[in-house]
Amino acid sequence: VESRWRGAWVLTKVAAQSDCSGLHTDNLVSGTLVSSKGRYQFRPGELAHVDKVDVHRSRVDLIMSLPEPILVGYQDGPFKLYNEIRCPLELDVEVPRDLVSNDDTNGIDSVLRQAVDRFSSQEEAQAAKSWNGRRRDPYPANxxxxxxxxxxxxxxxxxxxxxxxxxxxxxxxxxxxxxxxxxxxxxxxxxxxxxxxxxxxxxxxxxxxxxxxxxxxxxxxxxxxxxxxxxxxxxxxxxxxxxxxxxxxxxxxxxxxxxxxxxxxxxxxxxxxx
Incomplete structure (x- = not known):
């Protein structure tokens, strides 16, 4: 499972959230349902890179980074300023225990593909119709x-x-x-x-x-x-x-x-x- 998914480019098929604080925000995925307390939400079709894979008895964690940052505003005195920040997140996908215990890689793949689509390159993922096309918001004029x-x-x-x-x-x-x-x-x-x-x-x-x-x-x-x-x-x-x-x-x-x-x-x- 790790060799198939680590280093892959994916497009999410579920809405995901991240605190964008530098730490990976947990998103518990059960089928198409997602539970998370992240501050910022990302629509399905978000481009991500799988940095690491952790396999547990009944769960597979896809630890991912989003290449496209977000622009976050904050106030300093009379000025509205902006920071470009990165938003790592983690999809903790529930998997039937028997698939893990039986080393059923294809079965685990099938479950993971309910949450993400896997691609061999960033360009291939961005060419897919399911990519949401998100880009960082532009800085204000002047x-x-x-x-x-x-x-x-x-x-x-x-x-x-x-x-x-x-x-x-x-x-x-x-x-x-x-x-x-x-x-x-x-x-x-x-x-x-x-x-x-x-x-x-x-x-x-x-x-x-x-x-x-x-x-x-x-x-x-x-x-x-x-x-x-x-x-x-x-x-x-x-x-x-x-x-x-x-x-x-x-x-x-x-x-x-x-x-x-x-x-x-x-x-x-x-x-x-x-």
Whole structure:
């Protein structure tokens, strides 16, 4: 059975479904009845390639890929965009047990042919009258212009987020310097926080933008436990302030280089959004 069907081109004789998610979607076939929970439906006559065949005691699974993709739209902000996606599916065809146990290849073939027609080539299948002729839907008119406008919009969104982070960072750095004290416990914690943040990798824009002043890291216990709880609290405040100040200074140093050149402004000098 496998040697006859694996690698074959087929046209489905039943409606089939696929989630088009990269995984093969099950379609349980009993005669001409099909049960599936796939998201996208394909009419009978769909062209498919049999990639693999699994024979079970009372079922033969035709694991197939569809050469023709589908076009799926999605929304990103004010833009309607489209992805070309592939739709693998699996026809799990119920077969009488005695056909399998008796190695009745012709009998199994007869059952499988109730679900699909087999061809020796893609061209032969597409020449058959039963081919449904499905082709991917065309992209909308002027879609390349839509993509260019979307890229410009994404750049504006990213630049606005970077500018907002820079503004907040400047405010936070000002607050941090205002609350520095000469308390020895605070200064000891501050020095530890500075050293801890220097060990954090902040070399790229993503590593900076993915962090926030509120969650830079937990406060460890001081190496030399303070005499009382208040001293430990001062050490902890110093530690957090040390983390935040280094993070603020590194952010202000590196983030200006993270602004994105908007596609429509390539010929002119970039101006950060305010």
């Amino acid at each position: 879609y390349q212009q839509t993509l260019a406008e979307h890229q410009a919009w994404k750049a504006q969104q990213a630049n606005a987020a970077i500018q907002a982070r820079l503004d907040r960072t400047a405010e936070e750095a000002s607050r941090l310097t205002d609350r520095l004290t000469s308390d020895q416990d605070y200064l000891a914690g501050f020095a530890s926080g500075v050293e801890a943040m220097k060990r954090v990798e902040l070399a790229d824009c993503g590593s900076i933008m993915s962090r926030d002043f509120a969650n830079l890291g937990p406060t460890p216990q001081p190496a030399r436990p303070a005499a009382n709880g208040e001293a430990q609290q001062r050490w902890g405040r110093g530690y957090q302030d040390g983390l935040k100040l280094v993070f603020a200074l590194e952010s202000m140093r590196r983030l200006p280089g993270c602004f994105i050149q908007a596609p429509e402004a390539q010929a002119s000098q970039r101006r950060p959004l305010n």
